Amino acid sequence: MNYRKITETPSNHDNLELMDTQTILQKMNEEDKKVASAVEKTIPQVTKLVDALAERFNKGGRLFYIGAGTSGRLGILDASEIPPTFGMPHERVIGLIAGGDSAIRKAVENAEDATKQAWLDLKKHNINNIDVVVGIAASGSTPYVIGGLEEAKKNGILTAAITNNPGAPIARIADIPIEINVGPEFLTGSTRMKSGTSQKLVLNMISTALMIKIGRVKGNKMVHMQMSNDKLVDRGTRYIMEGLDIAYDEAEALLRKHGSVKLALDAGKN
Structure with missing residues (x-):
């Protein structure tokens, strides 16, 4: 790989096991404070994606998230909140995870290495060229995501990528790369921390802004939310x-x- 894998670089903090609990938490919080600033720098690219999504949604298009592990789960989480919050059908925003639904709760061994599986998963939903595929991978090198984005592009489908390693493979493949450089994790390589938090923030921005753009919000209210409780x-x-x-x-x-x-x-x- 000819890019720097920031997500694997050593933490800014060491000897974690020697710290008292309050120090551990304070140091984690210090790192977390960097996340929003890193996300802010991606707003121009997120804007491009939201505007492209709104155009396609108004023609009946859909949003697909693909990812593995934490990234895949975050995509599914965002997709699952759209129907109750905005009253949209479940099939308009769809989250797919390497290993299938069982991987939501338990890791499925080697699932993320299945290069062809994401496209097979997408084809089950009859994906077409008014849809959008967003690949999510902190590392930016997950084979499941790479394969899905490559095949989507070959089939004329707009693609975007959310990664925490600028210049990563999925960023180079995607039409709209969203590269969030949050720096090293507090716990070296544990991308469920700052990287995952940054992905959640960006996903919130994408889906909420999209729903506002297509008329699912009035003023500042969720006027289409489901009355489920x-x-x-x-x-x-x-x-x-x-x-x-x-x-x-x-x-x-x-x-x-x-x-x-x-x-x-x-x-x-x-």
Whole structure:
């Protein structure tokens, strides 16, 4: 590899086992403070991705995340939050992990080394050229992700990559590389730490900004969220109270009648 694997460089801290608990936590926190600044530098590339996604989503396109280990799980986590938060169908944002669903809870040995498997997984969803594939890998060299991105590009599908090693293979392959240099991990090579945190922040940015761009947010409210429990019914009711300047009971009745904050607000204004 002709790039510097920052994620494997030695920690800025040593003799961790000799530290008392508070010092360990303080030093971890010192490292964590660097993450948001590193993410800030990627905003221009994230902007390109969100705008490209919005254009394709409005034509019926989908977002696919592919990854292994922590990166794969973070993609699945982000995808799984889209239906309850924004009321979108599950099949619009899809997370795929090396080793399949069983790898979400337990590591599947050698799954990330299966270069051809990601494309096979994507084809099960009838992926097409209005979709977008985002490969996530802290190292930037995960074969599962590399293979998936390469095949997606060959088939005319827009690709992006999220990595913590600038110049990594997936960054060179992707149409839109998002390279987050958070520096060495507190625990050398443990990319579930700063690298994982940075990936989660970027995924939050991508999906939330996308949902705003395609009209799933009104003002600053989740007006399309699913009313799946009492907490969310209460939240939705309060949104309607505020939006229509009405009493709680009236707002709740509107919500239960129409099934969504957006529909209740529209009905209340007509």
